[in-house]
Amino acid sequence: MSGPRDLYPEAILEHSRSPRNFRAVEGANRSAAGVNPLCGDEITVSLKLGAGVIEDIGFLGEGCAISRASASMMTAAVKQGTAAQAEALFRQVEALLSGSGPASPDLGAMASLSAIAQFPARVKCASLAWHALRAALEGSAKVSTE
Amino acid sequence: MGPSLDVEQVRKDFPILLQEVRGKPLVYLDSAATSQKPRAVIDAVARYYLEDNANVHRGVHLLSERATAHFEEAREKVRRFLNAAHAHEIVFVRGATEAINLVAQSWGRPRLRPGDEIVITEMEHHSNIVPWQLLCEEKGAKLRVAPIDDLGQLRLDELERLLGPRTRLLSLAHVSNALGTINPAREIVSMARERNVPVLLDGAQAAPHLEVDVQALGCDFYAFSGHKLFGPTGIGVLWGRAELLEAMPPWQGGGDMISSVSFERTTWNKLPWKFEAGTPDIAGAIGLGAAIDYLSGLGMDAVAAHESDLLAYGTDALRQVPGLRLIGTAPKRAGVLSFLLGDIHPHDVGTVLDGEGIAIRTGHHCAQPLMRRFGVPATARASIALYNRRADIDALLRGLQKVREVFG
Numbered sequence: 001m002s003g004p005r006d007l008y009p010e011a012i013l014e015h016s017r018s019p020r021n022f023r024a025v026e027g028a029n030r031s032a033a034g035v036n037p038l039c040g041d042e043i044t045v046s047l048k049l050g051a052g053v054i055e056d057i058g059f060l061g062e063g064c065a066i067s068r069a070s071a072s073m074m075t076a077a078v079k080q081g082t083a084a085q086a087e088a089l090f091r092q093v094e095a096l097l098s099g100s101g102p103a104s105p106d107l108g109a110m111a112s113l114s115a116i117a118q119f120p121a122r123v124k125c126a127s128l129a130w131h132a133l134r135a136a137l138e139g140s141a142k143v144s145t146e
Numbered sequence: 147m148g149p150s151l152d153v154e155q156v157r158k159d160f161p162i163l164l165q166e167v168r169g170k171p172l173v174y175l176d177s178a179a180t181s182q183k184p185r186a187v188i189d190a191v192a193r194y195y196l197e198d199n200a201n202v203h204r205g206v207h208l209l210s211e212r213a214t215a216h217f218e219e220a221r222e223k224v225r226r227f228l229n230a231a232h233a234h235e236i237v238f239v240r241g242a243t244e245a246i247n248l249v250a251q252s253w254g255r256p257r258l259r260p261g262d263e264i265v266i267t268e269m270e271h272h273s274n275i276v277p278w279q280l281l282c283e284e285k286g287a288k289l290r291v292a293p294i295d296d297l298g299q300l301r302l303d304e305l306e307r308l309l310g311p312r313t314r315l316l317s318l319a320h321v322s323n324a325l326g327t328i329n330p331a332r333e334i335v336s337m338a339r340e341r342n343v344p345v346l347l348d349g350a351q352a353a354p355h356l357e358v359d360v361q362a363l364g365c366d367f368y369a370f371s372g373h374k375l376f377g378p379t380g381i382g383v384l385w386g387r388a389e390l391l392e393a394m395p396p397w398q399g400g401g402d403m404i405s406s407v408s409f410e411r412t413t414w415n416k417l418p419w420k421f422e423a424g425t426p427d428i429a430g431a432i433g434l435g436a437a438i439d440y441l442s443g444l445g446m447d448a449v450a451a452h453e454s455d456l457l458a459y460g461t462d463a464l465r466q467v468p469g470l471r472l473i474g475t476a477p478k479r480a481g482v483l484s485f486l487l488g489d490i491h492p493h494d495v496g497t498v499l500d501g502e503g504i505a506i507r508t509g510h511h512c513a514q515p516l517m518r519r520f521g522v523p524a525t526a527r528a529s530i531a532l533y534n535r536r537a538d539i540d541a542l543l544r545g546l547q548k549v550r551e552v553f554g
Contacts, residue, residue: 007497008552039493039509040523062523064491065553122497 016065019072034132071129170503178529190436220435241382245369260286298474320352325474326482377437381430
């Protein structure tokens with residue numbers, strides 16, 4: 001039920017090994033760092049926002065496989081979408097990570113994060129990049145998971 | 147040397163160890179975070195609440211007398227455990243953190259002048275960094291940090307250089323929580339005393355593993371936590387030389403710490419109660435006393451010998467794991483195996499191990515400056531105590547094999 005392969009399915013391992021959009025966005029007009037004081041991990045999300053649309057997004061930083069994979073999946077999912085869509089998706093990811101119900105079909109690859117709900121200590125790893133994205137969209141520079 | 151430790155017999159005294167987690171037998175390798183409690187401790191706490199519970203030091207009734215007697219007996223047990231000269235040198239606090247803060251606030255604050263210096267080391271836990279930073283900031287004093295070498299040993303030559311005419315205190319770990327390094331405390335204390343620098347030893351990670359004799363060490367303050375010593379959480383000890391404690395003002399005001407109170411003038415109670423304002427953690431102190439009895443029954447020399455053998459076994463075993471880097475390889479260590487596995491993040495290592503029923507700590511271990519020294523954000527730390535055995539290390543190795551399979 002909670003073996004390592006459930007927590008680290010192929011999609012997570014693959015995204016963590018070869019993260020998408022692992023770069024600083026050129027000409028970014030928003031960015032924010034997400035810090036997890038529990039482990040010292042930090043992920044910086046930068047993006048180009050134009051007329052409410054996330055035209056480009058990238059992330060950099062050091063983190064565990066889960067935070068890296070989640071950040072990678074996030075950037076792929078929200079790119080070219082609106083800020084409002086990103087916020088709605090974050091709520092679905094939060095629901096998934098809290099184990100409150102089945103994964104919404106909108107989540108795509110991110111559904112592979114579902115087993116994390118059984119490891120509460122790791123939920124913050126998966127939501128770190130999302131908190132940074134939300135902070136960037138709100139215009140803050142830094143956000144902590146604590 | 148006393149009789150050797152029968153670890154299988156010892157394990158029967160720790161009911162929590164005999165369980166399965168995530169469908170696997172529990173392998174507890176996180177005693178540096180907190181130790182498990184023997185039944186004797188759990189029973190002593192329960193017995194106190196079932197039979198003796200009353201407030202201490204003020205009742206005229208029998209229960210209060212019994213509670214007071216047990217509470218003060220616990221103080222005497224701590225005195226013997228540390229080989230302190232007097233029971234009134236034993237101050238009950240919440241833990242090592244509070245003990246250090248007490249010294250910073252009550253000893254340091256009235257004494258420190260602008261330009262004075264407090265010396266600590268690069269391997270300190272945040273609890274032996276931040277109280278001094280707060281104090282130095284308030285007083286315009288300087289915090290100086292003695293460096294360590296690549297093995298995780300204190301550079302004694304550099305430390306000696308830092309002990310100058312403005313040094314008011316040297317505060318350092320007896321044993322490092324993140325590396326396990328045992329500092330040569332006796333040598334360091336004598337180096338400091340030659341320069342009239344008092345020494346505080348943070349013994350949170352030493353007391354569970356080594357025989358501690360504060361008179362032989364020659365230090366001025368010694369701090370440790372009950373919960374790392376197989377006792378309850380919420381209780382700890384500050385030992386201080388009587389003459390130093392006498393000269394210090396109380397640090398918290400309230401009941402029990404006074405001799406007499408009027409709105410014009412209050413006089414302080416004697417040691418140690420001057421530092422114990424309010425109702426203390428009576429059950430905690432009694433539980434700590436029971437833990438010390440338990441340890442005395444086993445013999446600290448037997449405990450130390452068992453652990454030293456196990457740590458050597460664990461060190462050799464981990465060295466055989468491909469891609470594993472031990473952080474902290476000082477020849478003299480206690481309790482701790484800190485490591486990195488390839489470029490796999492320690493949290494991922496810890497989570498896969500958790501899935502195998504193996505509890506370790508991952509992260510910066512409240513020693514972020516130390517992590518920076520080794521150029522890592524975090525490590526995985528397996529820590530041992532008297533109830534661990536070679537089979538636990540073997541389980542850890544199998545778990546690490548699983549980690550490598552997952553992250554390949």
